[in-house]
Amino acid sequence: MTTTDRIAEPWGTRTPYAAGESWPVRVDTHLEEGLDPQNVDRWVQTASILHSNGDALDVAVKDGRIAGVRGRGGDRVNHGRLGVKDLYGWQANASPDRLTRPLVREDGELMETDWDTAMDRIVARTQELLEEQGASALGFYTSGQLFAEEYYTLGLIAHGGLGTNHVDGNTRLCTATAAAALKESFACDGQPGSYTDIDHADVIALYGHNMAETQSVLWMRILDRLAGPNPPQLICVDPRPTQVARHAAVHLAPKPGTNVALMNGLLHELIAHGHTDQDYLDAHTVGFAELKQRVQEYTPEHAGRICDVPPEQIREAARIIGGSQRLLSTVLQGFYQSHQATAAAVQVNNVHLIRGMLGRPGCGILQMNGQPTAENTRECGGDGDLPGFRNWSNDEHVADLARVWNVEPSRIPHYGPPTHAMQMLRYAEDGSIRLMWVSGTNPAVSLPELGRIRSIFEQDRLFLVVQDLYLTETAQLADVVLPAATWGEKTGTFTNVDRTVHLSEKAVDPPGEARADLDIFLDYARRLDLRDQDGGPLVTWHDPESAFEAWKECSRGRPCDYSGLSYAKLRGASGIQWPCTEEHPEGTERLYADGAFFSDAAYCESFGKDLVTGAPLEPGEYQALNPDAKAVIKAAAYLPPHEQPSEDFPLQLITGRTLYHFHTRTKTARAPQLQRAAPEVWVELCAADADALGIGEGDLTEVATPRGTVRAQARITGIRPGVLFLPFHYGYWDTGGGYAPLDDGRAANELTLTDWDAVSKQPIFKTAAARIRRLAAGQGPAPAPTTTASAPVRDVGFRTAGDHAAQSAEQLAGAGGPAGTEGRAS
Numbered sequence: 001m002t003t004t005d006r007i008a009e010p011w012g013t014r015t016p017y018a019a020g021e022s023w024p025v026r027v028d029t030h031l032e033e034g035l036d037p038q039n040v041d042r043w044v045q046t047a048s049i050l051h052s053n054g055d056a057l058d059v060a061v062k063d064g065r066i067a068g069v070r071g072r073g074g075d076r077v078n079h080g081r082l083g084v085k086d087l088y089g090w091q092a093n094a095s096p097d098r099l100t101r102p103l104v105r106e107d108g109e110l111m112e113t114d115w116d117t118a119m120d121r122i123v124a125r126t127q128e129l130l131e132e133q134g135a136s137a138l139g140f141y142t143s144g145q146l147f148a149e150e151y152y153t154l155g156l157i158a159h160g161g162l163g164t165n166h167v168d169g170n171t172r173l174c175t176a177t178a179a180a181a182l183k184e185s186f187a188c189d190g191q192p193g194s195y196t197d198i199d200h201a202d203v204i205a206l207y208g209h210n211m212a213e214t215q216s217v218l219w220m221r222i223l224d225r226l227a228g229p230n231p232p233q234l235i236c237v238d239p240r241p242t243q244v245a246r247h248a249a250v251h252l253a254p255k256p257g258t259n260v261a262l263m264n265g266l267l268h269e270l271i272a273h274g275h276t277d278q279d280y281l282d283a284h285t286v287g288f289a290e291l292k293q294r295v296q297e298y299t300p301e302h303a304g305r306i307c308d309v310p311p312e313q314i315r316e317a318a319r320i321i322g323g324s325q326r327l328l329s330t331v332l333q334g335f336y337q338s339h340q341a342t343a344a345a346v347q348v349n350n351v352h353l354i355r356g357m358l359g360r361p362g363c364g365i366l367q368m369n370g371q372p373t374a375e376n377t378r379e380c381g382g383d384g385d386l387p388g389f390r391n392w393s394n395d396e397h398v399a400d401l402a403r404v405w406n407v408e409p410s411r412i413p414h415y416g417p418p419t420h421a422m423q424m425l426r427y428a429e430d431g432s433i434r435l436m437w438v439s440g441t442n443p444a445v446s447l448p449e450l451g452r453i454r455s456i457f458e459q460d461r462l463f464l465v466v467q468d469l470y471l472t473e474t475a476q477l478a479d480v481v482l483p484a485a486t487w488g489e490k491t492g493t494f495t496n497v498d499r500t501v502h503l504s505e506k507a508v509d510p511p512g513e514a515r516a517d518l519d520i521f522l523d524y525a526r527r528l529d530l531r532d533q534d535g536g537p538l539v540t541w542h543d544p545e546s547a548f549e550a551w552k553e554c555s556r557g558r559p560c561d562y563s564g565l566s567y568a569k570l571r572g573a574s575g576i577q578w579p580c581t582e583e584h585p586e587g588t589e590r591l592y593a594d595g596a597f598f599s600d601a602a603y604c605e606s607f608g609k610d611l612v613t614g615a616p617l618e619p620g621e622y623q624a625l626n627p628d629a630k631a632v633i634k635a636a637a638y639l640p641p642h643e644q645p646s647e648d649f650p651l652q653l654i655t656g657r658t659l660y661h662f663h664t665r666t667k668t669a670r671a672p673q674l675q676r677a678a679p680e681v682w683v684e685l686c687a688a689d690a691d692a693l694g695i696g697e698g699d700l701t702e703v704a705t706p707r708g709t710v711r712a713q714a715r716i717t718g719i720r721p722g723v724l725f726l727p728f729h730y731g732y733w734d735t736g737g738g739y740a741p742l743d744d745g746r747a748a749n750e751l752t753l754t755d756w757d758a759v760s761k762q763p764i765f766k767t768a769a770a771r772i773r774r775l776a777a778g779q780g781p782a783p784a785p786t787t788t789a790s791a792p793v794r795d796v797g798f799r800t801a802g803d804h805a806a807q808s809a810e811q812l813a814g815a816g817g818p819a820g821t822e823g824r825a826s
């Protein structure tokens with residue numbers, strides 16, 4: 001057993017291993033100071049809720065409260081390891097400012113009330129609007145952080161009960177493009193690869209994905225391969241010098257927003273040098289000829305000019321990818337939050353299709369998720385898609401869902417694509433959506449162009465319901481605030497990036513009168529008296545397990561088949577990957593192993609879209625394109641970003657994450673170790689730009705775009721010249737308790753633009769034209785971590801480290817063995 005300051009050493013101790021070996025177990029534990037593991041009352045099984053990796057852990061319960069966490073050594077995902085947010089973030093559950101009673105707005109002020117009053121108000125407003133205007137007046141904006149059971153229930157209420165098409169999750173901001181790219185290539189959502197591909201890969205390419213900070217346990221797996229015999233080579237595509245870039249054989253740092261040109265350059269090289277698998281192409285794909293023609297003009301010189309990347313680097317990256325026997329690719333926000341998001345992500349799928357590298361150990365695609373339960377939002381209908389990856393433009397799928405729900409098919413809206421979140425806001429702005437119910441997301445910090453978002457939410461004619469743990473920036477604008485229970489306080493299941501399903505059990509009671517999101521949705525349905533077509537209750541379940549049983553039935557026979565799972569089976573287990581059926585009771589490690597896809601027109605989730613306009617293809621068009629249920633290779637030409645640098649705004653602004661915080665920080669700012677590691681907003685720029693503008697390390701600056709300004713201390717890093725980076729975590733809540741004024745200029749999204757990818761409808765957070773100027777000398781270095789992509793280029797006389805409260809235990813297998821863990825590691 002060793003003790004480590006995991007704030008200073010976020011990835012902990014290396015446990016090297018070789019290709020094809022099993023990743024060694026290392027069990028990470030952090031307990032509140034002074035608590036001995038022997039004195040923990042109970043350990044309760046769950047998984048991480050602060051990213052999509054699905055790291056399994058047990059919560060320590062002491063005297064009825066959460067007192068720490070320990071990784072589950074037997075789990076297939078993390079083999080016991082935990083990232084920093086999970087080691088320390090649980091403390092937010094017990095924050096004294098948790099909401100404990102519902103609030104309603106009276107004479108402009110939010111006042112405490114009881115559940116009956118709050119719910120009756122929502123129900124009365126719902127019924128008035130249904131009568132006045134119909135279901136199109138109602139919009140539901142949910143999350144990627146609730147549980148599968150909760151999304152499925154909300155989807156049924158909204159689609160099958162009320163009949164509105166206005167349902168979406170913040171997954172629209174997050175991994176709508178992952179879903180869209182998988183639908184374009186494979187006609188269905190669902191991750192082909194498995195995390196065990198890391199154990200086998202000889203080349204791993206990370207596209208716009210800062211895995212070291214955002215899936216830190218997955219990164220530990222890669223670090224351990226890099227430290228072992230015959231390590232893989234990494235390719236990193238990111239304009240910042242992330243830890244991923246620092247470990248890469250080739251680091252391509254393209255101009256933001258040029259990913260399609262870069263991918264076309266790589267594809268050009270792969271094809272020109274014959275790195276293609278003609279047998280695979282012939283047997284399993286359509287569309288190669290068009291791709292070949294499309295990428296012909298993207299020589300390394302041409303692509304390099306667009307991306308401002310040396311052509312030699314593109315050649316070198318293509319040589320490494322082309323020489324690989326086992327290629328794993330991961331894709332995330334640097335590709336997804338961009339104007340040609342889907343087009344770029346699809347080109348990564350194309351690399352695998354033309355090389356025939358799919359469905360074998362080491363040959364995986366991870367079109368990553370971000371949020372812990374985003375996969376479930378997509379599977380269960382929380383994002384507006386029909387549950388079970390049913391196709392809204394296939395009447396038979398709608399009829400089948402109507403059978404499962406026992407409603408008339410006409411009750412389920414399917415006249416057009418589900419309304420995406422940005423369109424829902426437009427409808428609220430125009431006054432056609434009059435009730436918006438926000439659950440598990442904080443859009444007043446996380447949506448683009450916050451000035452506009454505030455003005456939409458502040459309208460009198462919009463009835464805003466917010467369901468959260470805290471009085472967030474968004475909750476402050478609500479008409480009704482509902483106090484929710486969260487992870488650790490309620491039971492449910494969720495699914496990570498590589499389709500691994502975990503059960504998360506209730507460990508402690510929620511504070512005050514806070515209720516599980518599931519119970520709130522069930523109460524709404526009951527009060528509205530929603531009925532099926534035989535007059536029985538529409539929602540036939542009453543608790544998490546009965547909801548899960550219902551969801552299993554809905555998923556039966558669909559790609560994301562949960563029918564072989566149960567709470568009993570998940571309890572104590574090591575995580576099970578869907579599809580899990582009677583035939584495959586232990587789950588399925590990789591999709592498409594035999595080159596067979598879910599893409600038959602009668603079965604598939606999507607007929608695809610035009611990659612430029614986003615217009616959905618007609619069933620007949622799809623049938624003609626892909627008559628034999630193969631994978632579809634779709635080509636795309638590069639188009640420049642919509643907002644280009646100008647004389648007034650000569651730089652490009654990108655936004656994103658740091659290791660120590662989660663999103664709008666409602667949880668991580670309430671964990672002292674994490675908050676101390678990154679206490680305030682900063683802006684990153686390179687030394688050449690800083691020198692030219694007279695900006696020194698730590699100076700106070702103002703960053704401006706055509707939409708607003710943010711004030712931040714400057715951190716000088718190795719970021720690409722001409723590019724600024726702001727973390728988007730900092731809203732207006734201060735750890736002191738109060739809120740800074742909403743127009744104080746701290747949130748990155750004051751600066752971002754109202755614009756999205758035409759195909760996935762994912763907003764663009766990674767390109768905006770911007771400028772920066774120095775306001776004043778700083779007092780010391782910027783409040784940015786030194787351990788991460790924000791590492792300074794020069795010594796700033798300060799290193800990120802934790803205090804005594806950051807000490808965490810690491811127990812290596814063989815050094816006493818992982819204590820108290822069950823199950824097996826794969």
Ligand SMILES: Nc1nc2c(c(=O)[nH]1)N[C@H]1C(S)=C(S)[C@@H](COP(=O)(O)OP(=O)(O)OC[C@H]3O[C@@H](n4cnc5c(=O)[nH]c(N)nc54)[C@H](O)[C@@H]3O)O[C@H]1N2
Nearest residue numbers: 051208210214256257332333334370371656657659662663
């Ligand atoms: N610590 C931490 N971990 C998290 C989260 C968190 O908030 N904090 N959130 C979770 C969620 S919901 C998500 S979605 C994921 C996100 O995980 P990531 O996508 O890894 O995180 P980001 O920082 O948003 O963006 C990744 C990288 O994209 C790069 N980038 C910007 N523009 C471009 C471009 O035009 N091209 C390319 N190639 N790269 C570009 C940025 O420099 C950045 O390093 O993280 C998950 N994990």
Ligand SMILES: Nc1nc2c(c(=O)[nH]1)N[C@H]1C(S)=C(S)[C@@H](COP(=O)(O)OP(=O)(O)OC[C@H]3O[C@@H](n4cnc5c(=O)[nH]c(N)nc54)[C@H](O)[C@@H]3O)O[C@H]1N2
Nearest residue numbers: 173174440441442446467468484486655663664666728765
């Ligand atoms: N500029 C910029 N903006 C971005 C991004 C970016 O890279 N740059 N990334 C985008 C991405 S990928 C994402 S995922 C979004 C994230 O944006 P948000 O979803 O707005 O961020 P969170 O802070 O995670 O908000 C979740 C809210 O749910 C609450 N909550 C937590 N658990 C529960 C629960 O069990 N029940 C209920 N009812 N509430 C709960 C939390 O207190 C919090 O207020 O931000 C997006 N916005």
Ligand SMILES: [Mo]
Nearest residue numbers: 173174370371
């Ligand atoms: Mo996300």
